Amino acid sequence: MRVLTMVGTDHHPFHRLVRWVDEWSRRFPADDCMIQYGTSMPPRHARGLAYVEPDELNAWMDKAQVLVCHGGPTTIVEARRLGRRPIVVPRRSRWGEHVDDHQYLFTDRLAQTGQVLTATTQHEFELLLDAALADPVMVRRGDTDDDRKTAATVQRFGSLVAGLFS
Template sequence: MSARIPWPRDGHAPAPYVLAVVGTDVHRFDRLVDWLERWHAGRPRVRVVLQYGHSRTPRLPEAAPFLGHEELQRAMAEATLVVSHGGPATITEARRNGHLPIVVPRDPAHDEHVDNHQQLFSRRLGVAGMVRLCESETDLVTALDAGLADPSRFALAADPNRPDPRAEAVARVGQVIDDLVARRVRQRAGGRR
């Protein structure tokens, strides 16, 4: 199946563009970095831009530890596909920019977060059809390949001036979860249980 990528006016096809965002959490997310590197090695014509946070420095030509808000918004608006960690704010921004995000939640079993709230949150969104949940490398490869073959499968109607009401609810739930986790971390640091 051929990709449905828009053709620019000069007649040359742009490279498919995947934006991957791991967020700003202090935990490393090397597992996702590894998966993206292996996937990209077999698809060198695909442009992959990776915001890798505190993870190891990727062996990808376009990688940055962090992106400013405006830079991230521009990158999302231009991307063919968006891969995200299970953070509510990133998921919401991807949806606002017209993407059904491909979500790989951080897993505390790999020391990627303090608990499993990203997994629980992402699974709930996956069941609701608000994200494409990928909890294995095979899931991610399948989603990326399907998205490049037919980007419309991962496109939503973008309207940056009118937030999706479901996305607002997702962001609110995410903030509550973040607040609870932060409170628990402070309690542990203070010696209270």
């Protein structure tokens, strides 16, 4: 699998990301693309599953050349743990993709330190995905002194957000 896209398990649909990846897959059908689409509309051109068991998803993440995901802290931490720098499209509240813009703020901070690549438009997304497939090194995690601190911060952030909804 060359491209694995994950929207996570939040009950808010993330049609925008699924649509962007599916459109890209339509134009490049020879590239093997899988979308975990959750409550979003299923893809028409790429392969897709609504949900995947964690062990299977981790195996796919380990094998995929490029990881694309929503801005969920757990998904990003798992990608980073596997040595990846994911292409992240954060969910936005104004489009009903989440309750607030914490993913946007969180991924903006990670992008500033080079830990993720972010796209806010379909054009930016397509440019990043094409570049990542042409040069896989750009989506490999660079080992930095901040990695351990970032993982702890992401875990702490995830716990705080989870506590808001319990």
